[in-house]
Amino acid sequence: MKVIVAGYPKTGTKSMDAALRTLGYTVYGHTENLFRLGNEWKKILSVGGNVDDFRAMYENVDAVSDVPACFFWEEILEAFPDTKIIFMRRKDEDEWFRSLQNQIHKFHKNFMIRILKTTSPTQWRIERDVSAPTSKLAIGYEAPAVWSNDIVINEMLAKKLYRTHNAHVLQNAPKDQLLIYSVSEGWEPLCKFLGNDVPDQPFPRKNVRGNIDKEWMEVDPLLIRMQREMYFTVSISAILAVYASYKMIKHPPFNAIKSIASTVVDSLKTIF
Incomplete structure (x- = not known):
């Protein structure tokens, strides 16, 4: 393990995943954690885990990001104490919440996603074991019934959890292993921190304004599997x-x- 991306969802995590992959890192983002480590996360979220669990989960992975991993950045750091930490945040928590809200509404109301949630056993299992408890833990959100449009996001609680997470990272992450970063800064500070050469290509921008659902359906291995089951x-x-x-x-x-x-x-x- 070389890199922990400790920023919350909607702080540029999808762009960071793409950037790290461009630099040659093996990255476990949101999809990989759910798809390949679903059983391990089910155990951690239900009965708990220890340093050996996290070491086994990520021993052959270069970088990890997004929920649920970013919420457990300290436990992963304990398993891999020399890991560098990249912390990202939005300009302010209001901007972050608007982006989160937009993502949740767009994803929940996507017709194909609703069909998948109705017909895919993999989706049922992941939602029950990992996605639902993680959403409640990290942002205080409980998804409504599949075909309901009654989406309720507790803004006060979501912002409080986001604020608490950010403060905890900044206060407790080892300063000599921490990069406070925004994807708008591009390659230079990221590559300097990681010791990589700057690629001869633009910095990737993913999930801008939550517009990633179509791309996910086409290239995400988890969603491709769900579509086959559907x-x-x-x-x-x-x-x-x-x-x-x-x-x-x-x-x-x-x-x-x-x-x-x-x-x-x-x-x-x-x-x-």
Whole structure:
């Protein structure tokens, strides 16, 4: 482990992930933590963990960022005490909250994301085990039902958690291992801090004004897997609907329902 990005979500974490990958680092951002370390985070968030857990999770990873990892930056630093820390924050907490609010609204109301949440077993598991408890822990947010538009974000609590996190990092991170940074500063201070040459390309800008949902759907391995599960579930549902119609026509209602129930159980076994 070489780098911990300790800034909260919506402080430039997606741009930082892209920048570190451009510099040749193996990065575990939000997706990698959920997709590849879901079981480990489930344990940490439910019963706790220790330094050995974090050392095992990230022993072959160069950099880590975003929630839930940024919330546990101290525990990761304990496992890898020589790691450099990059801390990012917005101009003020009002700007940060507006960006967070926009991201949550856009992502929750995205029709394809709603379909995924309805049809993907991977999404159900990750939401239950990691995403939901992390959102509540880090920003005090509980997502509404999938098809509900009743999105309630506690602004006072979210800002308080953001403010507390920022103050704690600035007060407790080793000063000789800490870079206070904004992605608007570009390559120079980042590469100087890390000891890398400045790449001959523009600094990446990702998720500007929350406009990353389409890109995520196309390239994010976790969302690609969820989409495959969605297509499978929808296909099975369509087949069952046709089969149910056939059984209702050919058999008395009780026998038809019994036959359909048996088919549904067999199909669910293939999904789970």
